[in-house]
Amino acid sequence: MSTETSTTITTRINGREQSLRVDNADLLLDVLRDMGLRGAKASCEMEVCGACTVQLDGLPVSACTTLAVELDGRSVETIEHLDAGGEMHPVQEAFLRHSALQCGFCTPGMVMSVKALLEVDPDPSREDVVHWLEGSICRCTGYATIIDAALDAAEAMRGV
Amino acid sequence: MIGSDFVLHRPDALEDAVRLRAELGEDAVLYAGGTELLLVLKLGVIDVEHLIDLKRCGLGGIERTADAVRIGSTTTHREIERDPVVAAHVPALSALARNVANVRVRSAGTLGGNLAFAEPHADPPALLAALDARVELAGPAGRRSLTIEEFLLDAFETALEPDEIMTAVTIPLAEDGVRATYRKIAILERPTVGVAVAGRLEGGRFAAAPAVVVGAVDERPIRVEAGMLAGASPDDEDAVAALAAAARDAVDPVDDLSGSADYKRHLTEVLTRRTVRELARSEGAA
Numbered sequence: 001m002s003t004e005t006s007t008t009i010t011t012r013i014n015g016r017e018q019s020l021r022v023d024n025a026d027l028l029l030d031v032l033r034d035m036g037l038r039g040a041k042a043s044c045e046m047e048v049c050g051a052c053t054v055q056l057d058g059l060p061v062s063a064c065t066t067l068a069v070e071l072d073g074r075s076v077e078t079i080e081h082l083d084a085g086g087e088m089h090p091v092q093e094a095f096l097r098h099s100a101l102q103c104g105f106c107t108p109g110m111v112m113s114v115k116a117l118l119e120v121d122p123d124p125s126r127e128d129v130v131h132w133l134e135g136s137i138c139r140c141t142g143y144a145t146i147i148d149a150a151l152d153a154a155e156a157m158r159g160v
Numbered sequence: 161m162i163g164s165d166f167v168l169h170r171p172d173a174l175e176d177a178v179r180l181r182a183e184l185g186e187d188a189v190l191y192a193g194g195t196e197l198l199l200v201l202k203l204g205v206i207d208v209e210h211l212i213d214l215k216r217c218g219l220g221g222i223e224r225t226a227d228a229v230r231i232g233s234t235t236t237h238r239e240i241e242r243d244p245v246v247a248a249h250v251p252a253l254s255a256l257a258r259n260v261a262n263v264r265v266r267s268a269g270t271l272g273g274n275l276a277f278a279e280p281h282a283d284p285p286a287l288l289a290a291l292d293a294r295v296e297l298a299g300p301a302g303r304r305s306l307t308i309e310e311f312l313l314d315a316f317e318t319a320l321e322p323d324e325i326m327t328a329v330t331i332p333l334a335e336d337g338v339r340a341t342y343r344k345i346a347i348l349e350r351p352t353v354g355v356a357v358a359g360r361l362e363g364g365r366f367a368a369a370p371a372v373v374v375g376a377v378d379e380r381p382i383r384v385e386a387g388m389l390a391g392a393s394p395d396d397e398d399a400v401a402a403l404a405a406a407a408r409d410a411v412d413p414v415d416d417l418s419g420s421a422d423y424k425r426h427l428t429e430v431l432t433r434r435t436v437r438e439l440a441r442s443e444g445a446a
Contacts, residue, residue: 005165025164027162045202047262048262050264056267062268065198
């Protein structure tokens with residue numbers, strides 16, 4: 001029986017395969033931020049606000065309440081990867097077009113959450129977007145432009 | 161961060177998980193989605209020496225058996241929300257799963273974890289109780305199954321023995337004409353009050369007393385005696401008002417962050433009335 005309190009994992013972080021050793025008690029958010037990936041923020045730290053949202057195998061999760069060891073054999077994407085090819089992602093472009101940010105604190109989580117939605121549902125209704133973003137909190141209360149941006153990004157990605 | 165170091169076990173078969181649990185006893189805590197457990201670990205409410213991750217034991221997935229829909233204990237809320245078998249046979253559960261907490265919690269959190277953690281402010285117990293669902297447990301001595309009400313003993317307390325693991329939740333296939341629905345009012349992310357109603361309508365009237373269960377108000381789901389609805393239409397205002405009053409009187413709320421006791425009693429009455437009315441408009445099978 002194992003007595004180790006750390007684990008070697010193989011994972012893909014923002015497209016790069018890597019092996020790393022993590023403490024079992026490490027949270028995904030801390031590991032990412034220690035790597036310099038600081039778009040995901042610690043905010044509520046109880047899965048309520050969405051500021052730490054990253055995509056784990058495509059689905060949005062709260063990095064603040066996910067063990068880093070859960071990356072083993074899986075793939076994680078953070079906001080930093082979206083313009084890795086030199087161009088912004090269509091969701092980022094739509095946020096800019098709609099000025100869908102004020103202070104910007106929630107924006108990385110909002111963008112990752114919207115991107116995750118459009119990957120599973122390329123043609124969401126306004127109601128679908130609102131439902132998906134329940135639990136993604138913008139304290140500047142800029143929800144209308146965020147929803148507009150999500151719908152606009154969906155159209156752009158479908159090539160409408 | 162989590163304050164205490166722990167050993168992580170990731171068994172890839174149920175028998176190995178059961179053996180580990182028997183060996184480690186109360187030093188070990190079961191872990192699946194982590195959406196509840198990691199919160200208390202981060203807060204330092206509990207310390208854990210060993211975590212047994214159940215996600216590799218083949219306990220996920222949903223199937224239709226001869227007489228039930230069987231949902232593996234590590235199936236996530238999102239998988240339930242999107243599952244065609246659940247949609248066909250238990251649409252009220254699809255709708256419930258779609259509205260658990262938020263999409264991040266639904267992506268990681270599991271039905272088994274939700275029940276085993278036994279946080280009273282949870283959605284599934286009321287509906288599962290109304291549908292006569294059962295919880296399947298496996299241990300060194302074999303398997304057994306309990307009703308939801310036998311399983312949930314108190315706040316954060318279940319009938320799961322220290323050497324047992326929950327393997328699945330089974331929901332019996334409903335008879336023709338049975339409808340079920342669940343509604344909640346949530347002040348925060350968790351339900352303040354949730355009401356489930358399941359019953360068979362014949363010619364627009366309840367063929368017998370429906371099952372009515374109020375969740376999230378007390379430590380355990382509360383079953384409300386609904387005999388006044390036998391033979392009544394869901395639009396029968398007097399019968400529905402009598403049921404709503406009975407529900408209000410059946411609960412025993414406490415003041416907490418989700419509302420005062422009086423407020424929760426009031427919500428229970430209003431929500432019970434609305435849930436019965438909605439049942440009349442809901443579609444087909446449970």
